[in-house]
Amino acid sequence: GENVEQHPSTLSVQEGDSAVIKCTYSDSASNYFPWYKQELGKRPQLIIDIRSNVGEKKDQRIAVTLNKTAKHFSLHITETQPEDSAVYFCAGWDMGTQEGADGLTFGKGTHLIIQP
Amino acid sequence: DAGVIQSPRHEVTEMGQEVTLRCKPISGHDYLFWYRQTMMRGLELLIYFNNNVPIDDSGMPEDRFSAKMPNASFSTLKIQPSEPRDSAVYFCASSLVVRGSPLHFGNGTRLTVT
Numbered sequence: 001g002e003n004v005e006q007h008p009s010t011l012s013v014q015e016g017d018s019a020v021i022k023c024t025y026s027d028s029a030s031n032y033f034p035w036y037k038q039e040l041g042k043r044p045q046l047i048i049d050i051r052s053n054v055g056e057k058k059d060q061r062i063a064v065t066l067n068k069t070a071k072h073f074s075l076h077i078t079e080t081q082p083e084d085s086a087v088y089f090c091a092g093w094d095m096g097t098q099e100g101a102d103g104l105t106f107g108k109g110t111h112l113i114i115q116p
Numbered sequence: 117d118a119g120v121i122q123s124p125r126h127e128v129t130e131m132g133q134e135v136t137l138r139c140k141p142i143s144g145h146d147y148l149f150w151y152r153q154t155m156m157r158g159l160e161l162l163i164y165f166n167n168n169v170p171i172d173d174s175g176m177p178e179d180r181f182s183a184k185m186p187n188a189s190f191s192t193l194k195i196q197p198s199e200p201r202d203s204a205v206y207f208c209a210s211s212l213v214v215r216g217s218p219l220h221f222g223n224g225t226r227l228t229v230t
Contacts, residue, residue: 033214038219043207043221044159089159093216103149104170104219107158 002027002092006107014115019080021110024046024072024089030092033073036088047088056089063065077112085114120222122208128228134196137225139208140189144188149219150193151207159207167193198229 003026006054013019026035036044049065050073052058057064061080066073077084090107120155121140124162141148149164169184176183180199185191197204205226211217 034218043223045221046218049218103161103164108158112132 004092004105004107006090010012010073010111019077021075023107025092032093035075035090035106036089080114082114120210120220122222122225126226132197135198137193137206139191141210147211148191149209153205182184200229203229
């Protein structure tokens with residue numbers, strides 16, 4: 001099954017600076033990688049995802065990069081704002097031939113703190 | 117669409133009691149997932165269904181936990197008997213037919229077992 005490692009567990013950046021969160025995965029068959037944002041007391045919500053046929057995807061201030069060879073992917077947030085403060089989760093999903101795949105496996109989360 | 121609907125939002129019960137959590141997925145979504153979230157263990161996949169059939173229940177902690185999906189619009193997660201270590205937020209999520217499409221989470225049920 002898939003194992004997803006996420007770093008760092010806590011990240012504090014000054015407002016306006018960039019933030020980078022990194023994840024590694026174990027299953028080379030994994031080919032779908034979403035990122036979720038969870039505010040305190042709320043549900044996780046998808047902010048961006050990437051499939052393994054592309055190396056990078058961007059949506060305004062958020063970008064995700066994927067290195068299949070090294071089996072790692074990263075979330076980049078530029079020009080951070082106070083509302084970016086939350087816990088961010090990466091995840092990996094094996095879309096291979098095995099129907100009984102493990103489903104979506106999440107990293108342990110990164111608590112992003114934006115300092116004013 | 118109202119999104120994934122979970123009930124109750126909060127549940128407080130005593131050790132040994134039966135607890136039933138409920139979920140209504142987004143209409144048309146063929147996959148339904150139950151996750152448990154704690155500070156120590158993060159988001160753990162308990163079980164997921166495809167077209168109402170359980171596909172992988174390897175994450176269910178023990179026999180005290182059971183999940184059913186009697187039809188496409190309803191699922192339950194039952195804990196009997198409950199224990200204090202079951203205290204957590206339980207999320208239900210659903211997704212479209214294609215594996216690897218985004219998961220849409222419900223608002224969760226915060227379970228406290230005293």
